[in-house]
Amino acid sequence: MKRPKTLLALSLALCALVSWAVSFAGRSGHPVNAYFLYVAYDVGISIILAVSLNLINGYTGQFSLGHAGFMAAGAYTAGVLSTHLGPRLIPLLGGDSPFAHSIVFLTALLVGGLAAALTGLLVGVPSLRLKGDYLAIVTLGFGEIIRVILQNTPAVGGSRGYSVAMGYTNLFWTYGFAMITIYVVMAMVHSTYGRGFLAVHDDEVAAEAMGINTTRYKVTAFVTGAFFAGIGGGLYAHSKQFLNPSGFDFIKSIEIVVMVILGGMGNTAGVVLAAIVLTLLPEVLRPIAGYRMVIYSLLLIILMLTCPQGLFASIGSGLRRLLRRKTGVSTSPSTHG
Amino acid sequence: MSEFLQQFLNGLALGAIYALIALGYTMVYGVLRFINFAHSDIFMVGAFAAYYFSNWFGRFLPPSSVLGATIITLASMAACALLGVVIEKLAYRPLRDRSKLNVLITAIGVSLFLEYAGQLWFGADPKTFRLLPSQNVHVGDLVLNSNQLIVFGMTLILLLALRFIVMHTRIGTAMRAVSFNHQAAALMGINIDSIISFTFALGSALAAAGGILYAMNYPAIDPLMGVLPGLKAFVAAVLGGIGNIPGAALGGVLLGLVESFVRGSRFSTYADAIAFAILILILLFRPAGILGKRVVEKV
Numbered sequence: 001m002k003r004p005k006t007l008l009a010l011s012l013a014l015c016a017l018v019s020w021a022v023s024f025a026g027r028s029g030h031p032v033n034a035y036f037l038y039v040a041y042d043v044g045i046s047i048i049l050a051v052s053l054n055l056i057n058g059y060t061g062q063f064s065l066g067h068a069g070f071m072a073a074g075a076y077t078a079g080v081l082s083t084h085l086g087p088r089l090i091p092l093l094g095g096d097s098p099f100a101h102s103i104v105f106l107t108a109l110l111v112g113g114l115a116a117a118l119t120g121l122l123v124g125v126p127s128l129r130l131k132g133d134y135l136a137i138v139t140l141g142f143g144e145i146i147r148v149i150l151q152n153t154p155a156v157g158g159s160r161g162y163s164v165a166m167g168y169t170n171l172f173w174t175y176g177f178a179m180i181t182i183y184v185v186m187a188m189v190h191s192t193y194g195r196g197f198l199a200v201h202d203d204e205v206a207a208e209a210m211g212i213n214t215t216r217y218k219v220t221a222f223v224t225g226a227f228f229a230g231i232g233g234g235l236y237a238h239s240k241q242f243l244n245p246s247g248f249d250f251i252k253s254i255e256i257v258v259m260v261i262l263g264g265m266g267n268t269a270g271v272v273l274a275a276i277v278l279t280l281l282p283e284v285l286r287p288i289a290g291y292r293m294v295i296y297s298l299l300l301i302i303l304m305l306t307c308p309q310g311l312f313a314s315i316g317s318g319l320r321r322l323l324r325r326k327t328g329v330s331t332s333p334s335t336h337g
Numbered sequence: 338m339s340e341f342l343q344q345f346l347n348g349l350a351l352g353a354i355y356a357l358i359a360l361g362y363t364m365v366y367g368v369l370r371f372i373n374f375a376h377s378d379i380f381m382v383g384a385f386a387a388y389y390f391s392n393w394f395g396r397f398l399p400p401s402s403v404l405g406a407t408i409i410t411l412a413s414m415a416a417c418a419l420l421g422v423v424i425e426k427l428a429y430r431p432l433r434d435r436s437k438l439n440v441l442i443t444a445i446g447v448s449l450f451l452e453y454a455g456q457l458w459f460g461a462d463p464k465t466f467r468l469l470p471s472q473n474v475h476v477g478d479l480v481l482n483s484n485q486l487i488v489f490g491m492t493l494i495l496l497l498a499l500r501f502i503v504m505h506t507r508i509g510t511a512m513r514a515v516s517f518n519h520q521a522a523a524l525m526g527i528n529i530d531s532i533i534s535f536t537f538a539l540g541s542a543l544a545a546a547g548g549i550l551y552a553m554n555y556p557a558i559d560p561l562m563g564v565l566p567g568l569k570a571f572v573a574a575v576l577g578g579i580g581n582i583p584g585a586a587l588g589g590v591l592l593g594l595v596e597s598f599v600r601g602s603r604f605s606t607y608a609d610a611i612a613f614a615i616l617i618l619i620l621l622f623r624p625a626g627i628l629g630k631r632v633v634e635k636v
Contacts, residue, residue: 063438126621132437133372137571138620141613144568148610254445261442293453300446305431308439 074230116230264310352593377567578629
C-alpha cells in the first residue's frame, strides 16, 4: 500500500457505486436476490469484527474472548437509538429523505460504537493485570455478563429479544465501515506509535523496560477494537432487524476468534480472507446441515495441528517462496516466511 | 432460618459437583498450564455414557439398585478417562511445545466438536436421566433429596481417593513433580507423557462422576449441558487458586453456595452472571486465588 488514503477513498467510492447499482437494480425491477444480499452484509460485518479483534488478539497479543459482548453493546445501543429517537429526529432533519435517514443511521452506529468502546474500557482495565488464559476467561465472563444483563432488561425486550424498526444496513455502509476498520487498524499498527502494540505482543516485560506504556497500549487496543465491534453490531442490528441476547453468547465470540486465528494473528489481509471464507462456509455447507458444525470444529483442530500460524499465513509464505523461485530475485536473507 | 438451611444444602450439593469438575481443570492446569476447554464436554459425555450404559446393560443388572448404579458410574468414568487420554494424545500432545494460544484454540475446537458431534449422535433434544429413584427425606422443616445425599457421599469418597492418589502414591508424587518442573521431573526418570495421560484420565473420570451426579439432580441431559457448569467450575478452580487441588474443592463449594443463595433471592435471573462477577473480582484483587501462592514474574 503506497497511498493508503487514496486507496481508502477509492474503495469507499467503489462501495457507494456498487450499493447504488444494487438499489438501482431493485428500483428498476431486477432486484438482487435478498439472500445473497444478506450473506454479503454478514460477510462485511464479519470483516469488521475480525479485523477489529485482530488489533486486540493479533497485534497486541491480548487474548480476548468477549468480542460478542462489545458487539451486543453496539447492536442494542444503535438499535434502540434508531428505533426510538429516529422518528423524532427525522422531522428535525427536514422530513423523510434519504439524507435524514442516513444521518440517523450514522448517529446510531457511532453512538453504538462509543457505547461498545466504553465497555471496552471497562474490560481493558482488568486486562492490565491478567494475561493469556486468565484474560481469555475474564473477557469471556464480561461478554456473558453483558448477555445476562440484556436478558434481564425489560426495556430492550429481555430474553424475548428486541425488534429494530428500520433495516438501514446496505452495501455502502457495511463495506464502507469495513474499509474504514481495515484502514484505521492498519494505519494504527504501521505508524511509529503503533509499533508499541507489536512490542507489547512480542514481550511485555521488555517493552516496559524500553519505556513503552504497555497499559496505555492495551487499553487503546481494547477501546479501538470494541468501538469497531460496536459498529459491526449496529450494522448487524439494522440488517437482521431483530436482536436476541442469546445471539451474542460466547460461541459468537469464538467464531470471531477463529477467523483471527485462521487468518493468522496480526495479518490483516489473512484475517479479512478468513472472515469471508468462514462466513460463507456455513452457507455452503447448508445442504449437509447436521454435519456442518462438526466439520467446522474438526477443521479448526486439524488446522491448529498442521498450520498453527494461520492458514493464510502459510499460503502467503508459500506463494512468496514460489514467486521468489520463479523470478529468481532473492530478498534480504533475514526474511523468513 | 429453615429456608436459609435449605438453600445452604442445595448450594452444598451444587458446589460438590462444581468441585468435582474444577478438580479436572486444576490438575490439567497444574501439569500443562493451560485451560482444557473440552473438560466441560467430558462432563456431558459422562452423563450420556451413564444414560446409554443404563439403557444397554440395565437388563443384566439389578435395576435402580445401588449396585447397578455403581457399576454404571464406574463404567462411565472409565469410558471418559479413556476419552480424556485419547483427546490429550491426538489434539494436545502434538502442540505441547507450541504457544499456549494454539493449544487453547485446539481445546476450544475439541469442545465444539464434542458438543456438535453430541448433538448429531445423541440428538439435541434433552433426555430424561434416571439412574436411581429419588426419595425425599424430611429432617424437621428441611427436605433432603436422597440423590443429594448421594452427591455428598460420592464427592467425599472421590475427594479422599484423589487426595490419597496425589499425596501417597508413586504416581501422585510424580504428578506433583511434573507440575513443579517438567524438565527436572524428566531428569529424575519420570515419564512425563504417561503422567500427563494419567492426569487427564483422573480429571476426566472425576468430570464423568460430576456429570452423572449433576444429571441425577437435574434429570434432563443434552449435549450442551456441560457449557455453563464447566465455565463455572473453571471459575471455581480460579477462585480456589488454579493448580491447587484443595483450592478447587473449596472454590467449587463456595461458588455453589453463592449461586444457590442468588437463585433463592429475587435476583435469581442473574445467577448465571454471578460466577463471572466473582471471577472478575477475584482476579482483580487476588489473582492467585484463595489458597494459591503469588508467583513473581522473573525475566
